[in-house]
Amino acid sequence: MAVIKINALDGSVVEFVDEIIGSGAMKDVYFSPCKSYVVAFYRDELDHASIERLEMITGRYRESIFQHETGDYWKSFFCWPEKIVEHDGRIGVVVPSYQAHFFFDYGSVNNDFLNIKGKEKQGKWFASANNQNRFLDDREKGDWSKYLKISLTIARAVRRLHAAGLAHSDLSYKNVLVSPVEGLATIIDVDGLVVPGKYPPDVVGTPDFIAPEVVATAHLSKTDPARCLPNISTDRHALAVLIYNYLLLRHPLRGDKVRDLDPQKDETLSMGEKALFVEHPTNADNRIKLERVKPTELPWKDTNKLPYSITGPYISKLFERAFIDGLHSPQSRPTADEWESALIKSIDLIQPCVNPECKQGWYIFDNTLSPTCPFCGTKYNGLLPVINFYSEREKGRFVSDDHRLMVYTNQSLYRWHTNRFVTPNERLQAHDKKRQGYFVFHNHAWYLVNENMPHLINATTKESYPVGSQIQITDGINLLIGNERGDRLLNIQMVDSDC
Structure with a gap:
């Protein structure tokens, strides 16, 4: 050529x-x-x-x-x-x-009848149970922890766009490439960015991701002041839908309520003026009916088995704001900043499933005495340490940071765990990326190995733990880490799932 x-x-x-x-x-x-x-x-x-x-x-x-x-x-x-x-x-x-990991290494099942080997990994292949179960090679799917990381990457990218005053306008699984094996994502088709008040959108978006107010006013002229066009608040709706899709492999608004016998009118109402969260706590009209669910969509479309609450306390609260409070009130939708923070905290709450055959591999700790993997039903048995973080706001006064860390073998402590002023984002300095310590389970006891915390003491006994020491962690122990801008307290809570 x-x-x-x-x-x-x-x-x-x-x-x-x-x-x-x-x-x-x-x-x-x-x-x-x-x-x-x-x-x-x-x-x-x-x-x-x-x-x-x-x-x-x-x-x-x-x-x-x-x-x-x-x-x-x-x-x-x-x-x-x-x-x-x-x-x-x-x-x-x-x-x-595109980077190499955003292309399929393996074809679809049945001798790659979809001819996707070597093609780019559009997010649509990974955002529904039907697509994953029917078409994808297991080696392409990744585990649940990777979808948390994919969601974090997308939230972080959208946060950066919005901070620059830009809106994507067509944020959807078409315009996001993902690599679930590595937990990576990248946003594409950036050439249609919206600059509010200066450059209007070229398109209204992709079905499934268009905000209800845009769908409801799509019949109006673009010059009509009542017409809603894509902007930062509609991006926030699309972002919430994407995250719900990737973590729960279903759509938050596509239930089985019929609004009109005309299919086109029904679609417009279902995604627009009459949109209703399929898991709305007080309005069950739009629930997903199991008798209409395909076998390839299970268990994900069974909202009783896998409700949105399995995403943990931080993400589930934002789903409620996005699809209950903010569905028809754009100003109430969570920002990309809030999604980023919730996902960071949620990733710290994941624990590995003890069932080696579990396809999802990880789940979020549900704060019970009998932690159970929601995906395969396997219970955790034994001592399970949970770290509760507190920070010094005034001399000697510690306040909860509403942040916890699940402990498992080889779980790491980083600077963003030991200092509330450090956040794992683009501003993270090289020296802040260094691991501070890690946890091991040895002879029926849990230990923290201090690698890089020179000012670590027992807050109760004042015993000092020098770098290189191994600290047995038990229920109720309080570890104090000295920092220049306020100390951080690690309160150890030991969950005994045998009781």
């Missing part, structure tokens, strides 16, 4: 192989000879506002995210257009190629 060499609008040389490797709704995509980037040309002519938007996305907005001290951190979170090109009367963008 011929290699075409052109100049981007910034003057740099761009090359692409004259062979279409993929086509979307709006663009045709070509590989560069080295395959490190692609060139995507729009099939239709762009108006002046669309070109100006692309100039801002590849220019000022890109620079604001990637060209400063935390810029490298964000490169894996987005597939962000870098340059604008023009060839044969068509405008295009230069975009980095």
Whole structure:
């Protein structure tokens, strides 16, 4: 195939192989000879506002995210257009190629009848029980802990967009690539970003992820002040739906209530004005009826067996705000910041299932004396340490941080566990990434090995635990970690699931 060499609008040389490797709704995509980037040309002519938007996305907005001290951190979170090109009367963008882990290593079941081997891992393949169970090789699916990490990555990326004053406008499993084996995700199709008040959306979104107020007013003219168009608050709805999809493999609004006998009107009402959470605690009208559920959708669509509460105290509260309080009140929806914080705390609450055959492998501690994996029903037996974090707000006065850490063999303590002013995000310094200690179970007892905490003492006895020491942890023990900006107290709660 011929290699075409052109100049981007910034003057740099761009090359692409004259062979279409993929086509979307709006663009045709070509590989560069080295395959490190692609060139995507729009099939239709762009108006002046669309070109100006692309100039801002590849220019000022890109620079604001990637060209400063935390810029490298964000490169894996987005597939962000870098340059604008023009060839044969068509405008295009230069975009980095997807990383290797975002392509299927294995085909679909039954000799890859879907022909997905080597194709990109669009999130839609992993966001429903039916798709996972019917089509995907088990080696592509990952375990439940990885979907928590995928959700965290998406929330973090959306938080960064919103902090820059941008809205994605079409956040959905079509525009997110995931790799459940590694727990990674990246947001694609960034060239349609919405700048509120400046660049309106090109599309209203993807069905299943469009906010109810957008669906309900879609029949109005775009110039009608009552028409709701995609913005940051509608992104928040789509983000909540995505997280619910990935963690529970079902849609939060697609129950079995019929609003109208006309299928199109029923769809508009179900996703718009009359949208109702399938797990609404006081209104059961839109429950999922098990008699209508396919075997390949179980157990995920059984909301009695796997209710949203299995996502733990932090995530489940945000689901309630997103799909009960905020479903028809956009101002009440959780922000991407709040999702990020809830997911970080929830990841600290996961524990491994003791059943080696459990397909999900992990679950969130339910704060009971008999922790049980909701996915396979296996109970944990034995002593289970839980760490409750308290921080010093005034001299000698410690306040609960509403943050806990589940302990299991080789569980690690990091700086964000020992100091409330440290958060595991793009601002995390290199020295803060170093592990502070880890836990082991030895001779029927639990121990904390102090690796990097020089100011660790027993808060009650004042006994000092130097770096390198092993501390037996028992119920009620309080460990105090000294910090420059306020100490942190680790209160050990020992759950005895044998009792």
